[in-house]
Amino acid sequence: MEQYNFDEVIDRHNTHCKKVDLLKERFGSDDLIPLWIADMDFPVCPILRDTLAKRFAEHPIYGYTVPYEEYWQSIIDWQRRRNGFEFCRDDMTFMPGGMPALGMVLNFFTHPGDRVVLQEPVYYDFKEVVEGNNRLAISNDLLPDGEHFYRMDFDALERIFEVRRPKIMIVCNPQNPIGIVWKKEDLARVAALARRYGVILFSDEVFSDLPLFGHKHTPLATVSDDAAAVTITCGSPGKAFNLTGLKSTWLVIKNPELRREFYRWVEVNELCNANIPALLATEVAYNCCEPWLEQCKKYIEENVLFVERFCNENLPGIVAIRPQASFLMWLDCRGLGLHHRELVRFFAEDAGLALNNGAIYGAPGYCHMRLNVGTPRANLVKALNRLRQAVENLHR
Ligand SMILES: Cc1ncc(COP(=O)(O)O)c(C=O)c1O
Secondary structure, three states, rough: OOOOOOOOOOOOOOOOHHHHHHHHHHHHHOOOOEEEOOOOOOOHHHHHHHOOOOOOHOOOOOOOOOHHHHHHHHHHHHHHHHHOOOOOHHHHHEOOHHHHHHHHHHHHHOOOEEEEEOOOOOOOOOHHHHOOOOOOOEEEEOOOOOOOOOOOHHHHHHHHHHOOOOEEEEEEEOOOOOOOOHHHHHHHHHHHHHHHHHHHEEEEEOOOOOOOOOOOOOOOOOOOOHHHEEEEEEOOOOOOOOEEEEEEEEEEEEEEHHHHHHHHHHHHHHOOOOOOOOOOOHHHHHOOOHHHHHHHHHHHHHHHHHHHHHHHHHOOOOEEEEOOOEEEEEEOOHHHHHOHHHHHHHHHHHHEEEEEEEEHOHHHHHEEEEEEEEHHHHHHHHHHHHHHHHHHHHHO
């Protein structure tokens, strides 16, 4: 039964919303339809909102808070039930965000100048955090697989491990921006190589609750003993339940030798100190909001199909690639015949749309844009009609 309303368009102005407030700074104009940064325009599950409202309205003390049994258990139960990922409280720590977690891992396990592997096109902040900490990012670029998909380049990966001796590899699982759900065999190959060459794997699984169209997420740490030994898993209810502003992230490290000193360092520096809404929202999301998530995923799938159909029928220069996970769509715009810089200008100035510039995800992203479809259909209809008009004008 359809229970929740994802069609409602909610004005996000005056809420310090990054997607809206940074339009002028990032895109040169406030008057664009924002379809960029990866949060959704849907209201959270009502029980989440009610629980937070009740806590803040009814108890007037917002003092120091600690993660509690039900919080940890909600993550443990969710992962076991949904993904067959088994772990216990000792394997876990709280983190105030995915990129803060990556920053901590880099600072603890590597030194300035050390090498870190990632696989572009991929979430651009990985490189920024790596390079911002004076580590060297090396991309093992994904290879085209068929006309519009990608695969990992294992030969190149082994060469990088062997010759350049990186300390860490970041695996984006599922992958952003294309929305790839990695297969167990691929993850096992990465883990075997990592173990052989002494590389720690940072598995970013923040999109793991959003596999679409029957795909199934595989946690990297579950695929083999090698994987369990070398993997740091980073998860969060933020993307799936639209809670990214609450900064609630968790880490799981199954290998006690890998985690012991790191968790001690995190604790003495109080980097895992939690906050009231993050803990509460995580517990409620995992324990009570699964039906909301399932309906949300259905809505996203329909949005994806709508965009696909619209592009096929009306935008011959743009191929919308169907994601296997997430609410993000990778648009191959090479058919428009524009240079990348011109393409970026075209989207903002001619079409009036704020999408992510594909090139920020690495060289394979040239002439691509990333579209966020985690938004009411009416918004997408408006945006795509603007795009159709702009493309028609382009060819006039
Ligand atoms: C793959 C991936 N990891 C991490 C993040 C950011 O996580 P956080 O906001 O918790 O730092 C994003 C944000 O879009 C992302 O796409």
